[in-house]
Amino acid sequence: MSVPLLRPFPGLRPAAAYAAEMAAPPYDVLTSDEARGLAEGHPHSFLHVSKAEIDLPPDTDPHDPAVYARAAANLRTMIEAGALIRDPGPRYYVYRLRMGDHVQTGIVGGGSVADYRANRIRRHEFTRPDKEDDRVRQIEACEAQTGPVLLAHPDHPAVAAAIAATVLRAPDAEAVTPDGVGHTVWVMSDPGRIAAVTRAFQTMRAVYIADGHHRSAAAARIAAARPDSDAAQSFLVVSFPIAEMRILDYNRVVTDLNGLDRDGFLAAVSDAFVVEAVKGQARPGAARQFGLYLAGQWYLLSPKAPPPDDPVARLDVSLLSDRLLGPVLGIHDLRKDKRIDFVGGRRGLDELERRVESGEMAAAFALFPTSMADLIAVAESGQVMPPKSTWFEPKLADGLVSYPLDGE
Numbered sequence: 001m002s003v004p005l006l007r008p009f010p011g012l013r014p015a016a017a018y019a020a021e022m023a024a025p026p027y028d029v030l031t032s033d034e035a036r037g038l039a040e041g042h043p044h045s046f047l048h049v050s051k052a053e054i055d056l057p058p059d060t061d062p063h064d065p066a067v068y069a070r071a072a073a074n075l076r077t078m079i080e081a082g083a084l085i086r087d088p089g090p091r092y093y094v095y096r097l098r099m100g101d102h103v104q105t106g107i108v109g110g111g112s113v114a115d116y117r118a119n120r121i122r123r124h125e126f127t128r129p130d131k132e133d134d135r136v137r138q139i140e141a142c143e144a145q146t147g148p149v150l151l152a153h154p155d156h157p158a159v160a161a162a163i164a165a166t167v168l169r170a171p172d173a174e175a176v177t178p179d180g181v182g183h184t185v186w187v188m189s190d191p192g193r194i195a196a197v198t199r200a201f202q203t204m205r206a207v208y209i210a211d212g213h214h215r216s217a218a219a220a221r222i223a224a225a226r227p228d229s230d231a232a233q234s235f236l237v238v239s240f241p242i243a244e245m246r247i248l249d250y251n252r253v254v255t256d257l258n259g260l261d262r263d264g265f266l267a268a269v270s271d272a273f274v275v276e277a278v279k280g281q282a283r284p285g286a287a288r289q290f291g292l293y294l295a296g297q298w299y300l301l302s303p304k305a306p307p308p309d310d311p312v313a314r315l316d317v318s319l320l321s322d323r324l325l326g327p328v329l330g331i332h333d334l335r336k337d338k339r340i341d342f343v344g345g346r347r348g349l350d351e352l353e354r355r356v357e358s359g360e361m362a363a364a365f366a367l368f369p370t371s372m373a374d375l376i377a378v379a380e381s382g383q384v385m386p387p388k389s390t391w392f393e394p395k396l397a398d399g400l401v402s403y404p405l406d407g408e
Helices: 016-022 032-039 065-080 113-117 129-142 157-166 191-202 213-225 262-269 316-325 345-357 372-381
Strands: 012-014 084-086 092-099 102-112 149-153 173-176 182-188 207-211 234-241 250-254 273-278 290-294 297-303 340-344 363-367
Touching: 012 016, 016 173, 065 084, 065 129, 092 157, 092 191, 102 113, 102 149, 102 157, 102 191, 113 213, 113 234, 129 213, 149 213, 157 182, 157 191, 182 191, 207 213, 207 372, 213 234, 250 316, 250 345, 262 273, 262 290, 290 345, 297 316, 316 363, 340 345, 345 363
Parallel strands: 149 234
Antiparallel strands: 012 084, 092 102, 092 182, 102 234, 149 207, 173 182, 250 340, 250 363, 273 297, 290 297, 290 363
């Protein structure tokens, strides 16, 4: 069956009175204990669906079949109570995120699984089978995709015009998540605007997955298992203009110096980097700069050799790995090595200092954020980024729009 790159769908969303309580941080940024604390006293929090282990004994494995069954039961309960409502026909949804002065406004729709397989919806990360399995089980149990995939698309005047016209009226849902991010949703029901958005996306050569590779891969597996289901051939996405996307730094901390003392480590680093001690924090002001926090002192590191031309090898995260983490610290596999950890988002350089000063870590590295241009270059080349290369903020909320698979 032929499915456009983006298409409208009859969304499952909170009734206006429940939106503020229901909106929840993404399932994969919270521990079970954190989710349990946030959901306490909030029976309509979507965490009862996305992190359903919180409603089972504390020692329950989050991947136990009982967790998926409870998620489905909780979703049905919310629907039966009228906390979740189903739109009567296909819709797009305008989704606005606000974090401080930063605002981005995009479109919620159904992304084509066929275009994902054909790499028109382009990816830049590997996925892990165990994480895919978890999302497949969640989708199958709930008969809905409840975790949105974050996309970025080229600016298009028709999409911008449809959004601008839709947001002139009062929103259909508003919420502020515990991280202080504001979430606002409008239902786009006008047939002309819906058709204009679908046509506009159909003209796009490619769109790019920013976050949600495991959710995308899981949706593709669901589609393969249900070839006769039209609804299953699309998956829940929220797509924002590339220019509005915001990537924050994704920093590194290490547990030890690979047997070196402070002076020996700095000497080894100086083989590939110019090392300059600075007053205050060494926050990189541009790409190809790195901050190092070691023994109470910040240093600014600048590579001595220029970066290679390859879109992956020239990334700052690659330069740090290839010229320092690997050769000096012996850390070659960022996915498996227990000597390295990652600090992303808004935690900032103070968190790096805290991790080192506590004695938990021996050194910290501050990086300049990966750019959208770099992400697109990697995706266009058909390659993948190293682990923990991008940290997108603000995050989407779970629960504000879900994609049912029953096709009604």
